[in-house]
Amino acid sequence: xxRIWYSSEEFKNFIVDHTILQNKEIECNKIYESDANNPKNxxxxxxxxxxxxYLDCPDIIIEKDFEPILxxxxxxxAGTGHNAFQxxxxxxxxxxxxVPCFYIYPEAKIITRKNANPTWDKINPLVFKTMERLMxxxxxxxxxxxxPSSFRQSKDNAQGADYFYDGGLSHxxxxxxxxCPNETDSEMIKMFKMIDQIIECTEREGVIPxxxxxxxxxxxxEHRDWMRMEYHQKNPNYIISSPLTNVIxxxxxxxxxxxxxxxxxxxxxxxxxxxxxxxIIYQVDAQFRGDPYPGALAAIDxxxxxxxxxxxxxxxxxxxxxxxxxxxxENENFLLNSTKSTSxxxxxxxxxxxxxxxxxxxxxxxxxxxxxxxxFMHSRYGTTYTKSKEIRIYSYxxxxxxxxxxxxxxxG
Amino acid sequence: xxxxxxxxxxxxxxxxxxxxxxxxAYDFPQSGTGIVIHPNEVFRTKTxxxxxxxxxxxxxxxxxxxxxxxxxxxxxxDFIKLENIRRNNIYSDDINKILGDCDFQIYxxxxxxxxxxxxxxxxxxxxxVDFIVASDLLEISVVYDSSKQIVGKDxxxxxxxx
Numbered sequence: 163x164x165r166i167w168y169s170s171e172e173f174k175n176f177i178v179d180h181t182i183l184q185n186k187e188i189e190c191n192k193i194y195e196s197d198a199n200n201p202k203n204x205x206x207x208x209x210x211x212x213x214x215x216y217l218d219c220p221d222i223i224i225e226k227d228f229e230p231i232l233x234x235x236x237x238x239x240a241g242t243g244h245n246a247f248q249x250x251x252x253x254x255x256x257x258x259x260x261v262p263c264f265y266i267y268p269e270a271k272i273i274t275r276k277n278a279n280p281t282w283d284k285i286n287p288l289v290f291k292t293m294e295r296l297m298x299x300x301x302x303x304x305x306x307x308x309x310p311s312s313f314r315q316s317k318d319n320a321q322g323a324d325y326f327y328d329g330g331l332s333h334x335x336x337x338x339x340x341x342c343p344n345e346t347d348s349e350m351i352k353m354f355k356m357i358d359q360i361i362e363c364t365e366r367e368g369v370i371p372x373x374x375x376x377x378x379x380x381x382x383x384e385h386r387d388w389m390r391m392e393y394h395q396k397n398p399n400y401i402i403s404s405p406l407t408n409v410i411x412x413x414x415x416x417x418x419x420x421x422x423x424x425x426x427x428x429x430x431x432x433x434x435x436x437x438x439x440x441x442i443i444y445q446v447d448a449q450f451r452g453d454p455y456p457g458a459l460a461a462i463d464x465x466x467x468x469x470x471x472x473x474x475x476x477x478x479x480x481x482x483x484x485x486x487x488x489x490x491x492e493n494e495n496f497l498l499n500s501t502k503s504t505s506x507x508x509x510x511x512x513x514x515x516x517x518x519x520x521x522x523x524x525x526x527x528x529x530x531x532x533x534x535x536x537x538f539m540h541s542r543y544g545t546t547y548t549k550s551k552e553i554r555i556y557s558y559x560x561x562x563x564x565x566x567x568x569x570x571x572x573x574g
Numbered sequence: 575x576x577x578x579x580x581x582x583x584x585x586x587x588x589x590x591x592x593x594x595x596x597x598x599a600y601d602f603p604q605s606g607t608g609i610v611i612h613p614n615e616v617f618r619t620k621t622x623x624x625x626x627x628x629x630x631x632x633x634x635x636x637x638x639x640x641x642x643x644x645x646x647x648x649x650x651x652d653f654i655k656l657e658n659i660r661r662n663n664i665y666s667d668d669i670n671k672i673l674g675d676c677d678f679q680i681y682x683x684x685x686x687x688x689x690x691x692x693x694x695x696x697x698x699x700x701x702x703v704d705f706i707v708a709s710d711l712l713e714i715s716v717v718y719d720s721s722k723q724i725v726g727k728d729x730x731x732x733x734x735x736x
Contacts (some may be wrong), residue, residue, distance in 0.1 A: 328599070
């Protein structure tokens, strides 16, 4: 039996109606993103799915016999710069939980800016390399398919492109699939075929054994080759792009010297940070906020730090800095310059506001019946799923977070 | 089924298509679709996106164009927004581009759930808009139509757009 967890009913229908899932016994359930934005329902999600949702929520998760076999993320956003990585934490969460993931993303989208002609904003090719790194580490498919568009037909003429008012994107004309991609596009046809192959492989090999075999299926190998080719063709001179343009690499000594002010007779920075010779610092000189930075931080982890499946398996520390780093080579230290005066208090305020949503301080007699299982979830996980997405992702990926007026770091 | 803005919009779109309206654009939470309509150049302040709006549905049939703002509840700001748009006509450049060369009569209206309380509150502010459509998620009813051009029937009667 298949279960499909979905956020959009139309997108669920779009996938089911165009794959062999339409002939299978399926049960469909609404997916709830987090306890933060859906406190009435999130605790009803099965525990094994909560782990995938811990970082961020994909558009669809397909399960066979209560084991996730595929997640799908669909986006229509222009993928320039950091934006290409906005949803990356969802892909990482899927891979980290050994679940194949398909990502539907426009190759380009028409954007009209002030006092300028409309232009195609093209996908940041680095996203291909980052997904390749996920596949290297987890050996599970993490594949990108282009959202149908008129880009290739009208590369040099955005103004005259088909679907101009939809940003050049070709949406589905059938009102049963509102806001879904055009199903007649070759990329979508290929994707449907590969979903069928995942289902067939799962039924032939068994759910768990199939997961390690999918990446070597012919169509999957070829699609991975195509993704590598897209990366090289779209960036033949290997020019560094966002978010790596905001990254600096320093010997960890600099970080330890910076953190030295927190050490005293009774406390010393722990072994995790010390164990890595180098430190990668992602500099975000902006007001404290979420998108697109959480996904970009996750991408930097896979591009620059990770060699294994856990965050402990990094050959460089990953640090998020809310401001520009000014290096002091003489003292092997650095200063942090936040032009937006982004304070550590903004982080603390977000954490505090999620704590307010917790039921942990309530008495049993004060709980309504439907709150009891949610209370039980909080007693087990605390506010793990109740915190805002950016707090969850920053705290998961960063070994340290620097603000001009305070710092957070991991000891182990 | 619980009313949500997305469900109200989707059900209105389906009914409009059934009645042979051409859907030009639509937008609902998480759809990632929708057309941004900017104020005319002379009215723009600071950034281009300031004061822009994304209609939840734009549709046409013959020489009539409908612009919808939809909600899963009564929301006075949508009435005020549409009243200002009708009165000031500051979006005409973008709207003309979207609708093309045809000379459309444009009507602005609200989509709401078919709930007596919501309908009653909405009707109090009906003069701010051209029409109000209520959806029970299966079909839609026109509860207010100032022009009689859109549906040609009496206010508050329960029937589908025709």
